[in-house]
Amino acid sequence: MRGTADRIRHVISFEIIALSIITPLGAWVFGVPMVEMGAVGAGAALIAAGWNYLFNLGFDHALARLRGSVRKTLGLRVLHAVLFEIGLVVVLVPFVAWFLGIGLVEALLMDLALAGFFLVYAFAFNWAYDALFPLRELPRPVAGRA
Template identity: 35%
Template sequence: MGAIERIFHAVLFEVLAVSLSIVLMMVFTDHEVSAVSGTMIIIATIAMAWNFVFNWVFDKFFTEDKEKRSIKLRIFHVILFEIGLLVLTIPVMAYILQVSMIEAFIMDVGVTVFITIYAFIFNWVYDNVRASIIKKSINSSPSLT
């Protein structure tokens, strides 16, 4: 996966994640829409940068075809990614929403549980759709024989 596709993957992931996270934060907290939206957009920006860097490094260590990755490896991938993201985002959430680090931790863990499940499903679907598109592209290319 090249840099342009990595950017596409990260942006698609985050647009869907932010939209769904804002809805969940509005359902489960009493913060203003603008505060929640701003917070989730900033966190998404941090997450996009983290997504790019983390997945680039992860792919250097795990080089097999992505669509062939085991469930165990996918779970490891998501957990490791989310732990790193929590470290980066809890202070941001506490500052912007003017809540304690404990409250930010609880809110961020709630979002993280949702995003963890979402990330697992999103990446599995993305990898398989990507593999299918590549396979169709290869099969539809005119042969040079």
């Protein structure tokens, strides 16, 4: 399982790369001034960073308990990305609506478009991160041995 320092590196690198992509892209696609999109992106990144840390910690603990390993198959990576994004949409829609002064439906549509981007981005980023910083799993104890 990943340690705290590794999880912090993961969250920070995930958010910095994402912000560098979504700020100009979001400003262009949604017709929002770059400064406002950057502010929404920064606020969303802070919220997402906290969610990212907690979600990944919980997901890894669940995998370790249910499977005895935190290694992810392709199917588990897809499940991981989908569950992460669903939780994040629930948290971010009210924030985006409030900050941009738009309705919840418009904020939901904007957030769903961004979630589509992040679904692909999270999958690719996490796969690449695991390749660059592979897990070193501890040997599992043999049953009956102390």
